[in-house]
Amino acid sequence: MTTLELEKIYLTAGKNEILRDVNLSIGNGDFFVLLGPSGCGKTSTLRVISGLMKQVSGKVIMDGEDISEYPPSKRNISMVFQDYALYPHMTVFENIAFPLRIAHKEMQYIRDKVKEVTSFLAIEHIVGKKPHEISGGERQRVAIARALVKNPKLMLMDEPLSNLDAKLRDSVRFELKRIHRETGVTTVYVTHDQLEAMTLGTQIAIFRTGKIEQVGKPMDIFRHPINTFVASFVGNPSMNILESDEARDVLEAKDAHYVGIRPRSIFVRKPRDASNVVAVELRVIMKNLLGNEILVQSTIGGEFVYFYVHVNDSGLVEEGETTTVYVDRRRIYLFDKDGNQQGRVLNEEPEEEIDA
Amino acid sequence: MNRDIIRKSLWYLAMGVMAFFVLFPIYLIFLVAFAPPTEIFRPNPALIPSSLNPYSLYVVLKYYHFLSHFILSLETAFIVSGICIALGAPAAYTISRMPRRASYLVIIFLFVTQMIPEIQIGVPLASAMAKLHLLNTSLGIALAQSSIALPLVTYVLVGAFRSIPTRLSESAQIDGASKLQAFFYIDLQLALTGIFVAVILAWLFSWDEFILAQLISPLHTTIPVLIYQNIARGQGGLPADDAFSLIMTIPVIALVLILQKYMRSNIIAGALK
Structure with a gap:
C-alpha cells in the first residue's frame, strides 16, 4: 500500500521559479503520469519526490508520513532514469543486485531475487555481461530490473522511452503496462509524449510552467480539457483551435472566444443521424497521403484546420477547392478569452461513441 | 585482402x-x-x-651506501603519492561537483604555490622542517614536495571525477546508498584510472625532484641529489653515473607496468544511454 501526497511544493533555481505550489495526490497502485512540454517542472517534481532535489517549501508525504527531510536512500523508492544510469564497472547481475547488497541482504536471497526479476524481464541470458556489451533496449530492461528488485514502495520513471528508437518504443510501452499490471507497484512517470500518457496512465497531471493545469483520468482529460493548453496538448493529432469570426459563426460559437474541434471529429460524409450536425465549408490547401488515410490541410477564416479522410474518399477533397465537412455539435469545444473552457462539452454523449 | x-x-x-x-x-x-x-x-x-x-653497479653498491639513499628516495616517493591521493581525491571530488565558476576560482588558487619558484619556497620550507625536526627525513622531503605535487594531482583528479556523470551517484543513492557509500562504490571505482595516473605523476615528481630534496635533506640525500653530488665532486675514476641512471629507471618502469593494467580508457562506456 503506497500513497503519495505533495503539498504546496515550491522550488526555485536561482531566481527562477521551477515549481509554484504544486499539489498532487497519488493513490495506491496508480500509474501516475506527469505530462507537459520541456521545462514545465515535471522532472523537477519527480526529483523532489525522490529526494534528489529539496523543495524550498511544501511537504512530500508518503503513507501519511512526512518524508520531506529524508535522503533518497531512506525513502524506499526506485527510479528508472532517462539515460538508464547503469553502473559501468559492474556486470548486469551486480547492477541489479546493487540495491539488495547495499541493504545487506543475504547472498542466497539476492541470487533468488535477481533471478526472479531477470526472468520476469527476459534478460537472464545477459546477467554476466557489462553494460557496454548489451544493446540499448537491454540496458533499459536492466535499469527496470534494478528498480524492481527491492520491491520499492514507489517507482519513479523519468522519460524511460525517449532514448529508444521508435519501433522499440512501441513494444516497450506495452511491456511497461504489463510490468505495472503484474507488480501493481505505484508508479510516477514523467513524459512529454501525450501518447505514452494516454496509453499508460491511470491518472495524468498536466504541467505548464511550474503549475499543474489539470489532473484526471486520461479519457476525462481528453474529453473535458479545462483550457486550450490542455486541449491542444492531449490528443494526437492536436485539436484545431480557431478564433476567427468566420469560424465561430459557422460553428455556432459566437459567445466563445476560441472554438476547438479535434481532427477526428470532422467528417466529409454526412452522418446518418444529422440532428446534431453542423455543416462547414473549408478550403482545401493540401493533402498528405498517409497510407489508408489522408491528412488534409484546409483553411477557414484564414486559420488552418486539419482533418482526416479515408483514401476512398480522396475525390471528395481536391486541393484548391472548397469542400463541405460535417461536425457533431456536441464535439465542439468552447473556450473564453483566457483559454478556459466554457459551456458545451459532450457530456451527454455515450462513451463508446468516442473512437478517436 | x-x-x-x-x-x-x-x-x-x-x-x-x-x-x-x-x-x-x-x-x-x-x-x-x-x-x-x-x-x-x-x-x-x-x-x-x-x-x-656489472662492475659499475658493483661500484655503486659498494662505495656509495647506495641502499640507504635508494630507500630514502622510495620512501619519499610513496609518502608523496599517499599524501597527494589522500588529500587530493576528496578535494578533487568536491571541486568536480561545484558549480563551474566556483570550481574555476578554487583551481586558480590551487596553482598559486606553483607560481613561486621552488628555490624560493625551498628555504622557508627547510627552516619550517628544521623547527619540526624533519630535516634529513623522508617525511620532511615528502611534505615539502607535496606542496608542489598536490595541486597538480588534484587538478588531474578533478578531470577524472568530472568525467563521471553525477547521474550514477544519484542512482546509487536512490538504490539505498548513502552519499559516502555512493562515493566509494561508484565514483571512486570509476575514477581509479585517473587515480593511478595521479599516483604515477606524484611518484615520478618526487622520484626526480632535486631542489627541495637537496635543501631539506642535505646530509641524507635522495638519489638525484646523490648523482648530482657525485658529478659535482668528480667521480674519482669510478664509472658510477650510468649505473645510477639504470637504477633510477628500473622502479619507474616497474611502477608503470604494474599500474598500466588498471588504466582503461572510456570507463564510462555503457553507463548512460
Whole structure:
C-alpha cells in the first residue's frame, strides 16, 4: 500500500521559479503520469519526490508520513532514469543486485531475487555481461530490473522511452503496462509524449510552467480539457483551435472566444443521424497521403484546420477547392478569452461513441 | 585482402618506430652501465659490447651506501603519492561537483604555490622542517614536495571525477546508498584510472625532484641529489653515473607496468544511454 501526497511544493533555481505550489495526490497502485512540454517542472517534481532535489517549501508525504527531510536512500523508492544510469564497472547481475547488497541482504536471497526479476524481464541470458556489451533496449530492461528488485514502495520513471528508437518504443510501452499490471507497484512517470500518457496512465497531471493545469483520468482529460493548453496538448493529432469570426459563426460559437474541434471529429460524409450536425465549408490547401488515410490541410477564416479522410474518399477533397465537412455539435469545444473552457462539452454523449 | 596486409604492416612499422624511440635510450643506459668502459668512452662507442660486466653497479653498491639513499628516495616517493591521493581525491571530488565558476576560482588558487619558484619556497620550507625536526627525513622531503605535487594531482583528479556523470551517484543513492557509500562504490571505482595516473605523476615528481630534496635533506640525500653530488665532486675514476641512471629507471618502469593494467580508457562506456 503506497500513497503519495505533495503539498504546496515550491522550488526555485536561482531566481527562477521551477515549481509554484504544486499539489498532487497519488493513490495506491496508480500509474501516475506527469505530462507537459520541456521545462514545465515535471522532472523537477519527480526529483523532489525522490529526494534528489529539496523543495524550498511544501511537504512530500508518503503513507501519511512526512518524508520531506529524508535522503533518497531512506525513502524506499526506485527510479528508472532517462539515460538508464547503469553502473559501468559492474556486470548486469551486480547492477541489479546493487540495491539488495547495499541493504545487506543475504547472498542466497539476492541470487533468488535477481533471478526472479531477470526472468520476469527476459534478460537472464545477459546477467554476466557489462553494460557496454548489451544493446540499448537491454540496458533499459536492466535499469527496470534494478528498480524492481527491492520491491520499492514507489517507482519513479523519468522519460524511460525517449532514448529508444521508435519501433522499440512501441513494444516497450506495452511491456511497461504489463510490468505495472503484474507488480501493481505505484508508479510516477514523467513524459512529454501525450501518447505514452494516454496509453499508460491511470491518472495524468498536466504541467505548464511550474503549475499543474489539470489532473484526471486520461479519457476525462481528453474529453473535458479545462483550457486550450490542455486541449491542444492531449490528443494526437492536436485539436484545431480557431478564433476567427468566420469560424465561430459557422460553428455556432459566437459567445466563445476560441472554438476547438479535434481532427477526428470532422467528417466529409454526412452522418446518418444529422440532428446534431453542423455543416462547414473549408478550403482545401493540401493533402498528405498517409497510407489508408489522408491528412488534409484546409483553411477557414484564414486559420488552418486539419482533418482526416479515408483514401476512398480522396475525390471528395481536391486541393484548391472548397469542400463541405460535417461536425457533431456536441464535439465542439468552447473556450473564453483566457483559454478556459466554457459551456458545451459532450457530456451527454455515450462513451463508446468516442473512437478517436 | 591486400589492403589489410598493407594496413597491418604499416601498423607494425609505426609500432616498431615508436618502440625504438622509447626503448633505445633505455638500451643505451643499460649499455653504458654494463659494457667495459674502454668500449664506451671513445669517439665511436660500440652499440653491441664485446662483454658485459656489472662492475659499475658493483661500484655503486659498494662505495656509495647506495641502499640507504635508494630507500630514502622510495620512501619519499610513496609518502608523496599517499599524501597527494589522500588529500587530493576528496578535494578533487568536491571541486568536480561545484558549480563551474566556483570550481574555476578554487583551481586558480590551487596553482598559486606553483607560481613561486621552488628555490624560493625551498628555504622557508627547510627552516619550517628544521623547527619540526624533519630535516634529513623522508617525511620532511615528502611534505615539502607535496606542496608542489598536490595541486597538480588534484587538478588531474578533478578531470577524472568530472568525467563521471553525477547521474550514477544519484542512482546509487536512490538504490539505498548513502552519499559516502555512493562515493566509494561508484565514483571512486570509476575514477581509479585517473587515480593511478595521479599516483604515477606524484611518484615520478618526487622520484626526480632535486631542489627541495637537496635543501631539506642535505646530509641524507635522495638519489638525484646523490648523482648530482657525485658529478659535482668528480667521480674519482669510478664509472658510477650510468649505473645510477639504470637504477633510477628500473622502479619507474616497474611502477608503470604494474599500474598500466588498471588504466582503461572510456570507463564510462555503457553507463548512460
